[in-house]
Amino acid sequence: MAKKPEIIDESGDKYKYGFVTNIESDTVPKGLNEDIIRLISHKKNEPAWLLEKRLAAYRFWLNMKEPTWAKLSYDKINYQDLFYYAAPKQKAAPKSLNEVDPALLDTYNKLGIPLKEQEVLAGVVAVDAVFDSVSVATTYRAKLAEQGIVFCSMSEAVKNHPDLVQKYLGSVVPYTDNFFACLNSAVFTDGSFVYIPKGVKCPMELSTYFRINAKNTGQFERTLIVADEGSYVSYLEGCTAPQRDENQLHAAIVEIVVLKDAEVKYSTVQNWYPGDKDGKGGVYNFVTKRAACRGDNAKVSWTQVETGSAVTWKYPSCILQGDNSCGEFYSVAITNNRQQADTGTKMIHIGKNTRSKIISKGISTGFSNQTYRGLVKVAPNAFNARNYSQCDSLLIGSTCGSHTVPYVENRCRSAVLEHEATTSKISDEQLFYCKQRGIGEEEAVSLIVNGFCKEVMQQLPMEFAIEAAKLINISLTGSIG
Amino acid sequence: MGGLIQNIKLIGADLPKLEALREKGRNSFLSQGLPTAKTEAWKYTRVRELADDDFVMEETCGSDCSKEHSSCCCQGKCALPFDAYEIHFCDGKLREDHFHLPEGVQALPLIDAVAENETTAFLNKSFEMQNFPFAALNTAYLEQGVFLRVESGVCLDKPLAFIHHSHGGVKRFANLRNIVVLETGAQATLIEVYQYSGEAKSEYCNNIVNEIFIGRQAVLRHYKIQSEALKAVHIALNAVKVRENGLYESFCRQKGANLARQETHVVLQESGAEAVVNAVYMMNGWATLDTTTDIEHLAQNTRSNQLVKGVVGGQAKGVFQGKIHIAPNAVQTEGYQLHKALLLSDEAEVDVKPELEIFADDVKCSHGATCGELDAEQLFYLQSRGIGAEEARQMLIEAFVDESFQMIKDDNIRHWMKSF
Numbered sequence: 001m002a003k004k005p006e007i008i009d010e011s012g013d014k015y016k017y018g019f020v021t022n023i024e025s026d027t028v029p030k031g032l033n034e035d036i037i038r039l040i041s042h043k044k045n046e047p048a049w050l051l052e053k054r055l056a057a058y059r060f061w062l063n064m065k066e067p068t069w070a071k072l073s074y075d076k077i078n079y080q081d082l083f084y085y086a087a088p089k090q091k092a093a094p095k096s097l098n099e100v101d102p103a104l105l106d107t108y109n110k111l112g113i114p115l116k117e118q119e120v121l122a123g124v125v126a127v128d129a130v131f132d133s134v135s136v137a138t139t140y141r142a143k144l145a146e147q148g149i150v151f152c153s154m155s156e157a158v159k160n161h162p163d164l165v166q167k168y169l170g171s172v173v174p175y176t177d178n179f180f181a182c183l184n185s186a187v188f189t190d191g192s193f194v195y196i197p198k199g200v201k202c203p204m205e206l207s208t209y210f211r212i213n214a215k216n217t218g219q220f221e222r223t224l225i226v227a228d229e230g231s232y233v234s235y236l237e238g239c240t241a242p243q244r245d246e247n248q249l250h251a252a253i254v255e256i257v258v259l260k261d262a263e264v265k266y267s268t269v270q271n272w273y274p275g276d277k278d279g280k281g282g283v284y285n286f287v288t289k290r291a292a293c294r295g296d297n298a299k300v301s302w303t304q305v306e307t308g309s310a311v312t313w314k315y316p317s318c319i320l321q322g323d324n325s326c327g328e329f330y331s332v333a334i335t336n337n338r339q340q341a342d343t344g345t346k347m348i349h350i351g352k353n354t355r356s357k358i359i360s361k362g363i364s365t366g367f368s369n370q371t372y373r374g375l376v377k378v379a380p381n382a383f384n385a386r387n388y389s390q391c392d393s394l395l396i397g398s399t400c401g402s403h404t405v406p407y408v409e410n411r412c413r414s415a416v417l418e419h420e421a422t423t424s425k426i427s428d429e430q431l432f433y434c435k436q437r438g439i440g441e442e443e444a445v446s447l448i449v450n451g452f453c454k455e456v457m458q459q460l461p462m463e464f465a466i467e468a469a470k471l472i473n474i475s476l477t478g479s480i481g
Numbered sequence: 482m483g484g485l486i487q488n489i490k491l492i493g494a495d496l497p498k499l500e501a502l503r504e505k506g507r508n509s510f511l512s513q514g515l516p517t518a519k520t521e522a523w524k525y526t527r528v529r530e531l532a533d534d535d536f537v538m539e540e541t542c543g544s545d546c547s548k549e550h551s552s553c554c555c556q557g558k559c560a561l562p563f564d565a566y567e568i569h570f571c572d573g574k575l576r577e578d579h580f581h582l583p584e585g586v587q588a589l590p591l592i593d594a595v596a597e598n599e600t601t602a603f604l605n606k607s608f609e610m611q612n613f614p615f616a617a618l619n620t621a622y623l624e625q626g627v628f629l630r631v632e633s634g635v636c637l638d639k640p641l642a643f644i645h646h647s648h649g650g651v652k653r654f655a656n657l658r659n660i661v662v663l664e665t666g667a668q669a670t671l672i673e674v675y676q677y678s679g680e681a682k683s684e685y686c687n688n689i690v691n692e693i694f695i696g697r698q699a700v701l702r703h704y705k706i707q708s709e710a711l712k713a714v715h716i717a718l719n720a721v722k723v724r725e726n727g728l729y730e731s732f733c734r735q736k737g738a739n740l741a742r743q744e745t746h747v748v749l750q751e752s753g754a755e756a757v758v759n760a761v762y763m764m765n766g767w768a769t770l771d772t773t774t775d776i777e778h779l780a781q782n783t784r785s786n787q788l789v790k791g792v793v794g795g796q797a798k799g800v801f802q803g804k805i806h807i808a809p810n811a812v813q814t815e816g817y818q819l820h821k822a823l824l825l826s827d828e829a830e831v832d833v834k835p836e837l838e839i840f841a842d843d844v845k846c847s848h849g850a851t852c853g854e855l856d857a858e859q860l861f862y863l864q865s866r867g868i869g870a871e872e873a874r875q876m877l878i879e880a881f882v883d884e885s886f887q888m889i890k891d892d893n894i895r896h897w898m899k900s901f
Contacts (some may be wrong), residue, residue, distance in 0.1 A: 069521070077808070177899070307725075332649040337722070380827065380828070393837075393839070395839065395841070395842035395844075396842065397842055398809065398810070398812065398841055398842045398843070399809070400840075400842070401838075401839060401840040402837075402839045403836070403837060403838045403839065404835075404836065404837040405834070405836045405837075405848070406833075406834065406835060406836075407832075407833070407834050408831075408832065408833040408834070408850055408852060409525075409830075409832045409833075410824065410830065410831045410833075410852045411829075411830045412824075412827070413824040413825070413826060413829065413854045414854055415824075415826050415852065415853065416851075416853040416854075417850070417851060417852040417853065418849075418850075418851045418852075419833075419835070419848075419849065419850040419851070420847065420848070420850075421835070421837060421847060421848050422840050422846065422847040423837055423844060423845075423846040423847070424844070424846075425842040425843055425844070425846055440591075452655075
């Protein structure tokens with residue numbers, strides 16, 4: 001107990017990923033206009049059809065308004081004051097890890113994903129690391145290729161698999177979708193591309209690591225996952241950014257196409273820099289994530305642990321088109337200090353016998369504010385659709401806020417929809433019980449919170465679950481007292 | 482025609498304060514306009530009917546006019562099956578100027594109350610016009626309505642009933658404003674009935690605002706039946722403020738109208754204040770019935786409870802939007818909300834938005850929402866015992882809504898509301 005003041009003092013500086021790597025980076029001039037987009041496209045040697053897509057999105061974006069409906073307040077973003085492309089400078093595209101800049105590899109080691117080590121040791125995860133705007137290295141590629149699995153950066157996919165990219169890119173999130181998605185469609189720089197062929201069960205977990213390093217850059221990555229009939233893949237995504245006083249913008253798109261009988265499991269641990277304890281700096285995280293279950297019996301599952309970002313605006317969604325398709329959303333969001341999170345999901349039931357499940361756990365502490373915003377929509381012909389939603393919020397301290405805004409729209413008689421939400425604090429009895437057994441207050445809180453989130457954490461793959469549990473503890477420090 | 486802002490002569494033009502308020506209402510409504518799909522508070526309820534531009538705001542004519550009304554009303558139809566102090570309205574106009582009420586209860590036509598400066602602390606004090614376009618419109622036409630005050634410590638022996646009759650004929654748009662004030666320790670039961678006595682397909686619109694002020698330890702039980710004509714529009718706002726240990730308990734049954742919205746906005750201002758807002762809506766045809774609640778807990782130790790049940794058939798649409806707001810420092814509060822809807826046909830629709838907005842940690846809040854059809858197993862169970870399919874359906878529907886009706890404590894009122 002005596003140590004508590006010290007912990008509170010440290011609370012804003014607990015971000016262990018706040019280092020900056022001094023790598024020469026290749027940026028395009030600040031600002032956004034058609035020339036910049038042409039330049040990005042040119043730098044990446046893109047085909048003409050992609051440039052056309054980008055320009056169409058940009059022109060559409062010019063007439064769009066930034067959305068204001070979310071319960072978020074942040075300084076206006078000056079879109080002309082950002083660098084839209086920052087790539088670590090290199091002579092040529094790396095062929096193997098040996099050619100990757102050692103300083104860069106060192107950064108990833110600090111982050112805890114030793115690429116080299118993984119290549120040598122019998123790891124279970126194949127990693128695609130995205131540094132600022134471009135994908136740096138993709139491990140285990142050869143091994144995956146044996147089974148016909150494509151796991152590479154988006155730029156490579158555009159070159160090597162144009163037919164697949166052209167067919168699916170923008171088919172789940174069209175550029176007209178929303179302000180941030182449209183911006184991303186115009187300026188996206190890199191991201192991961194995954195294609196799992198028919199009937200293939202991906203033998204290992206695929207993973208992408210995103211990091212914003214350069215100053216004043218926006219990161220606009222774009223991920224596309226296509227799971228062909230009968231396939232299965234589990235995909236992990238992690239994010240960090242260095243500690244900076246100014247806000248960084250992150251506007252990503254993740255599109256998932258799930259065909260007949262296929263299953264995709266997508267897990268995220270989002271740990272972008274949340275700003276200091278007075279709310280200075282931090283990442284603005286505006287992400288559009290959507291999965292379309294196009295075929296019968298398709299299944300998609302989103303699991304997210306959100307501990308970072310100053311502002312989060314994120315609604316991973318499922319469009320359940322195929323009959324008997326299934327969508328799941330598991331979320332833990334923890335906000336501390338001045339963080340704001342407006343997050344949730346959309347479940348659109350179109351096919352018959354479609355099922356969806358939403359489990360959302362929110363923990364707010366400090367001066368933070370958190371909103372669950374979700375939509376469950378049942379189309380007239382989605383017979384026997386079934387949804388179960390549960391949103392629980394835990395408030396720690398009297399200066400934070402927790403809000404729940406679910407929308408339920410049902411147009412089908414045989415659909416059964418249930419939604420429940422509760423808000424409470426950690427009960428004094430629970431705390432007392434722990435303390436009585438010699439567990440410190442801070443430890444007790446983290447124990448209780450971990451128990452509160454258990455349902456979601458169980459959904460995470462093993463190595464992520466450990467990291468996520470640690471992150472939760474870090475995020476909670478200084479939250480009581 | 483100039484839309485819903487029409488230049489008509491209203492009584493009380495010689496009262497400068499009133500005129501200024503009307504002007505404010507007009508400006509507020511004009512700047513907001515009619516709500517659209519983009520208006521978050523009206524996301525699911527379209528008011529296209531009102532944009533048609535052919536509604537008529539009626540002037541109140543002289544004394545002979547009211548006589549004519551009193552003769553046309555079918556007294557028998559609206560009689561309550563229990564004893565009550567009745568105040569009648571015809572097409573949105575008060576039918577009498579004098580009311581027979583017991584001692585300790587003061588009732589005046591709104592205009593008279595304004596003229597006597599009785600309403601200064603209350604008129605337009607329970608809501609912000611910029612959040613309620615129809616209340617702003619109502620303010621622009623302030624004229625009709627009742628000012629009612631139950632004095633400190635008085636308990637009304639019988640319920641007080643506002644009985645509204647609407648006739649067909651012109652597409653009349655009526656604005657009505659009632660103010661109900663319960664002083665410290667007062668207790669009253671208020672009943673509101675809206676029904677029609679003309680053609681079932683009459684088109685008219687009633688826009689009602691009730692401003693209710695509940696004093697310390699005071700209790701108001703408020704029951705409402707909305708059974709307007711099938712093509713009518715009914716928009717009502719109950720704006721309620723509750724002080725220390727006061728209780729506001731309401732139950733609203735909606736079954737008529739083509740478009741109806743019952744909005745209840747309760748502010749629990751002081752510690753110990755409590756609100757119970759229950760409702761049932763049942764409809765067929767093409768109607769849209771909207772139940773919207775917003776409970777603001779501003780003080781510690783406040784409680785609220787809501788139970789809303791809906792049965793939707795035909796091509797109708799049921800809407801429920803409920804919000805519980807808990808202010809910082811409003812600790813040890815409890816807020817519960819439950820909405821259940823039953824869909825009876827393939828073309829029916831239910832849209833629900835229950836919302837929690839919580840800024841304090843020591844609270845217990847929850848909401849639940851479910852939606853589904855009649856349970857096939859239950860139907861089978863009843864049928865296997867020799868009950869016909871249709872009868873079994875009716876039994877299950879009745880049982881479904883009965884849970885809400887059980888919340889009405891007074892037996893007479895409960896039976897009347899159930900069987901209406």
